Amino acid sequence: MPVAPVSKAPDRIAGMFDAIAGRYDFLNHLLSAGIDRHWRTLAIRSLALTGCERVLDLCTGTGDLAIAAMRARPPASRVVGVDFSGAMLRVGEDKLRKALLTNRIAMVQGDATRIPVADASVDAVTIGFGIRNVEDMAAACAELIRVLKPGGRLAILEFAVPTLPVFSAFYGWYVRRVLPQIGRVLSRNDSAYAYLPASISAFATPDEFMKILRLAGFREISPTRLMLGSVILYTAHKG
Numbered sequence: 581m582p583v584a585p586v587s588k589a590p591d592r593i594a595g596m597f598d599a600i601a602g603r604y605d606f607l608n609h610l611l612s613a614g615i616d617r618h619w620r621t622l623a624i625r626s627l628a629l630t631g632c633e634r635v636l637d638l639c640t641g642t643g644d645l646a647i648a649a650m651r652a653r654p655p656a657s658r659v660v661g662v663d664f665s666g667a668m669l670r671v672g673e674d675k676l677r678k679a680l681l682t683n684r685i686a687m688v689q690g691d692a693t694r695i696p697v698a699d700a701s702v703d704a705v706t707i708g709f710g711i712r713n714v715e716d717m718a719a720a721c722a723e724l725i726r727v728l729k730p731g732g733r734l735a736i737l738e739f740a741v742p743t744l745p746v747f748s749a750f751y752g753w754y755v756r757r758v759l760p761q762i763g764r765v766l767s768r769n770d771s772a773y774a775y776l777p778a779s780i781s782a783f784a785t786p787d788e789f790m791k792i793l794r795l796a797g798f799r800e801i802s803p804t805r806l807m808l809g810s811v812i813l814y815t816a817h818k819g
């Protein structure tokens with residue numbers, strides 16, 4: 581089936597996340613039946629933290645992956661969360677205050693294609709369900725290489741279209757019919773949860789995305805299929 585183009589203009593995407601920020605966490609956990617927490621735990625575990633690492637959580641949103649990196653045992657030593665949606669960052673900052681983590685996690689407003697972080701200054705980068713939304717993915721991947729130290733680790737969680745015959749039919753019905761309706765009513769936003777299935781269909785296949793990572797300079801790229809292939813954890817090292 582042909583895939584309709586989806587506008588990922590930065591102003592449009594940032595505005596959409598600004599509009600749903602207050603309900604984002606609630607809907608995230610509801611629509612994934614809480615399994616999203618497990619995916620984030622797996623992503624952080626893949627970094628094999630030792631307690632000394634400085635981690636960048638790009639497209640941090642309300643900071644759940646950043647917080648997971650601090651809750652890991654051993655945890656990251658410091659996390660910087662970067663996102664271009666001011667409203668998502670404000671919700672995240674409230675969570676950090678409640679969790680007494682403001683001295684260990686910094687939230688910074690910025691774009692994935694111009695990351696406000698110095699060259700070779702982080703040991704690991706995480707991105708949870710964010711790279712799909714970035715208009716110029718190759719530019720963002722080049723930025724990841726720039727900010728990572730040599731040998732630095734990458735863990736990216738992203739949705740994918742599953743290929744298992746029976747499950748993919750169920751998945752198509754849930755993501756295209758059920759999820760946008762629930763999302764529209766509960767987020768009180770007409771377009772954001774219609775954008776979700778459209779952006780998943782329009783996103784690169786796992787092979788295409790791994791090629792983008794390889795061309796950017798990542799090595800040992802490995803995709804782990806979660807939830808029968810509807811979510812993929814990509815791990816890699818800066819070569």
Ligand SMILES: C[S@@+](CC[C@H](N)C(=O)[O-])C[C@H]1O[C@@H](n2cnc3c(N)ncnc32)[C@H](O)[C@@H]1O
Nearest residue numbers: 597639640641663664665668691692708710713
């Ligand atoms: C689906 S949310 C994911 C939030 C969080 N990482 C999580 O796991 O729940 C995607 C986030 O990516 C951010 N984002 C999308 N494109 C971006 C870009 N080009 N630069 C910075 N942030 C971006 C959005 O503002 C949004 O907060």
